[in-house]
Structure formats: structure tokens, C-alpha cells
Amino acid sequence: MRPPLSKADYVYEALLEEIRTGQIPGGTPLRAAAVATRLGVSVTPVREALRRLEKDRLISYEAHHGATVVDLGDEALEEFYGVRAVVEGLGARLAAARIGAAELDGLRRLHESMVADAAQGRHDLLGGKSEEFHLRIADIGGPAFLGRQARAVRASFPVPPGASLWLDVELAGRQLDAHERILRALETGDGETAEQIMIEHVRAGAAHRRG
Structure with missing residues (x-):
């Protein structure tokens, strides 16, 4: 407790x-x-x-x-997403070698709940669930250190609710596809692919915030 x-x-x-x-x-x-x-x-x-x-x-x-x-500008935004891409990408690569069946099943259920939310227009729920998806992977990949770092990075930069790309129907669909591809890479133990997809996935958030 x-x-x-x-x-x-x-x-x-x-x-x-x-x-x-x-x-x-x-x-x-x-x-x-x-x-x-x-x-x-x-x-x-x-x-x-x-x-x-x-x-x-x-x-x-x-x-x-x-x-x-502190009023964080564009340079800070780029740094934030750059660090996130490195940390969460590494987490995905390491997780591919460590993930167990129960952990993979939990991630799959979480992803399926996000797909259901998107289909029913509950896009306001997707941002929080996406964060949970990413942090679970970081915890699996680096239970001793990396998961804490991923949380610390995310806590360092404010994200206004209206800035979430998950509120955009088209972008949400693309990001859910990225989650699906990450899951497939984790399932097959393909750490290099999991890392690359995660990096591109995180950087998509940076592009949306810049826009």
C-alpha cells in the first residue's frame, strides 16, 4: 500500500x-x-x-x-521527443528479447481496448492508454532502470490535452497500426524492428506538435 x-x-x-x-x-x-x-x-x-x-x-x-x-519552446519540444524516441526505442528493442507470454498478452489486450475505443469514438481515452502501452514496454525492456527513465522524461514536458494526436481520427488510426506492428515485432523477438517502429512512432508525435 x-x-x-x-x-x-x-x-x-x-x-x-x-x-x-x-x-x-x-x-x-x-x-x-x-x-x-x-x-x-x-x-x-x-x-x-x-x-x-x-x-x-x-x-x-x-x-x-x-x-x-517555464515556457518550453520548439527546441525543447524537439529535445523532448528525441530523448523519448531513444529511451522508448531502446526499451522496445530490449523488450523483444525479454517479453513473456503473459506480458505480451497484457499488451495485446490493452491494444485491443484502444482499437475498440477508437471504433466507438472514445478518442479522449487513447492518450492515457497509449502512455500505459509505451511504459509497459519500457518496464519489460529495462525493469531495473529504463522504465523509470521513460517516466521521468515524460514527466518533464507538459502536454496540453488538446495537443494529443490521438484526438485526430486519421492520425489515431496510423498510431494504432504502429502499435500493432510493434506487437508483432515483440512477438517474433525482432528487437531491431521493434526499436525502429517505436522511434518513428514517437517522432510522429513531435511532427504533430510542431504542426
Whole structure:
């Protein structure tokens, strides 16, 4: 069972989720007193959470301005998807040599649920399930280290809900096809193909965000 969150952990996770999902856009000032009031805590845990977010490079401090959410531009976007492609591609290559029947079956069921969601127009569910699909593969490929790194990379860049390519019917179909091809490569133990498809699949997200 997960231990209860400290107040600082609670504030950190709440702000992290709001930044990651774009509820708090880049360039937004974060005033400790206002955050404390909104989240129902004192200023002390808010300040601790802000220090952690600064360490994560999600906020910055400027003289006379205080804490501000970092406004990540195109160069940061390219770096984010580039790192994701490398990490998740490596995860797919390693997973092809390690995946077991039960793990493969779990990935197949998850993929089939995404296909069903797409067919019924539930595209708002696809982004979260896609993330789970990718992270499961990373965990299988690198249970000691790689899975944690994949999560850390994803947590470092906010993705507004409306920016998900899974909301586009045509693009969602292409990405589901990529998932299917990754599954076939994993099933046959073809790590090189799994890695290449994963890299191209992740880079498609970068192209969509640029557009």
C-alpha cells in the first residue's frame, strides 16, 4: 500500500499534474500564498514543492517576479521527443528479447481496448492508454532502470490535452497500426524492428506538435 502523502508531496504532485496537462500554461506565475489557499495547505509545503519543481526545471525564479512556469519552446519540444524516441526505442528493442507470454498478452489486450475505443469514438481515452502501452514496454525492456527513465522524461514536458494526436481520427488510426506492428515485432523477438517502429512512432508525435 502506498504511504500517505506529506503535504509537500501533495502540493508537488498536484502542481506537477497541472503543469504537465497544460492546466497551468508556460509563463504563468506561481505565488506561494495563492497556491496554498487554493490547495488548502500552509505556505511552507508549497515552497518546498516549488523548490522541487525548480529542480525538475519546470519552474524558474526571477528577481522581483518569483516562481514562473517555464515556457518550453520548439527546441525543447524537439529535445523532448528525441530523448523519448531513444529511451522508448531502446526499451522496445530490449523488450523483444525479454517479453513473456503473459506480458505480451497484457499488451495485446490493452491494444485491443484502444482499437475498440477508437471504433466507438472514445478518442479522449487513447492518450492515457497509449502512455500505459509505451511504459509497459519500457518496464519489460529495462525493469531495473529504463522504465523509470521513460517516466521521468515524460514527466518533464507538459502536454496540453488538446495537443494529443490521438484526438485526430486519421492520425489515431496510423498510431494504432504502429502499435500493432510493434506487437508483432515483440512477438517474433525482432528487437531491431521493434526499436525502429517505436522511434518513428514517437517522432510522429513531435511532427504533430510542431504542426
